[in-house]
Amino acid sequence: MKAKVIITLKNGVLDPQGKAIEGALTSLGFSGVDNVRQGKFIELDVAAANADEAQATVEAMCEKLLSNTVIENYRVEVE
Amino acid sequence: MKAKVIITLKNGVLDPQGKAIEGALTSLGFSGVDNVRQGKFIELDVAAANADEAQATVEAMCEKLLSNTVIENYRVEVE
Numbered sequence: 001m002k003a004k005v006i007i008t009l010k011n012g013v014l015d016p017q018g019k020a021i022e023g024a025l026t027s028l029g030f031s032g033v034d035n036v037r038q039g040k041f042i043e044l045d046v047a048a049a050n051a052d053e054a055q056a057t058v059e060a061m062c063e064k065l066l067s068n069t070v071i072e073n074y075r076v077e078v079e
Numbered sequence: 080m081k082a083k084v085i086i087t088l089k090n091g092v093l094d095p096q097g098k099a100i101e102g103a104l105t106s107l108g109f110s111g112v113d114n115v116r117q118g119k120f121i122e123l124d125v126a127a128a129n130a131d132e133a134q135a136t137v138e139a140m141c142e143k144l145l146s147n148t149v150i151e152n153y154r155v156e157v158e
Binding site: 006007008018021022024025028030031032033034035036037038039040041042043044045046047048057060061064065066 | 085086087097100101103104107109110111112113114115116117118119120121122123124125126127136139140143144145
């Protein structure tokens with residue numbers, strides 16, 4: 001079963017990479033760019049009997065490995 | 080206007096980071112994990128009169144800076 005995970009920094013956590021992208025876009029001539037935040041996107045296939053089981057498995061993966069829950073949020077979508 | 084960009088490696092491009100995640104998940108006891116691919120997720124606010132203009136602006140940003148179109152695909156969603 002295919003799952004997609006989006007991991008983003010929590011609000012209030014500094015994102016220097018996002019700031020760097022914002023600066024680069026502005027210096028390339030893109031105006032009106034603001035609040036750039038960079039996160040991670042992970043796709044994976046997971047063996048599961050149904051979508052609920054796949055969702056639970058991937059959420060466990062996020063808690064244990066994929067995300068740092070102190071500073072990051074994650075969102076799991078199972079297809 | 081809020082835009083989300085998902086940048087993924089093209090099929091056939093080696094993804095050592097994805098392989099490392101796959102190995103780590105397996106050694107943590109998650110079985111049946113396969114085809115792990117890691118990409119990037121970028122959120123940003125962009126000044127635009129309407130959604131079409133925002134979409135075009137963010138696609139231009141992807142072509143010029145955000146993605147490496149030789150090895151990466153991008154997908155833009157404007158809200």
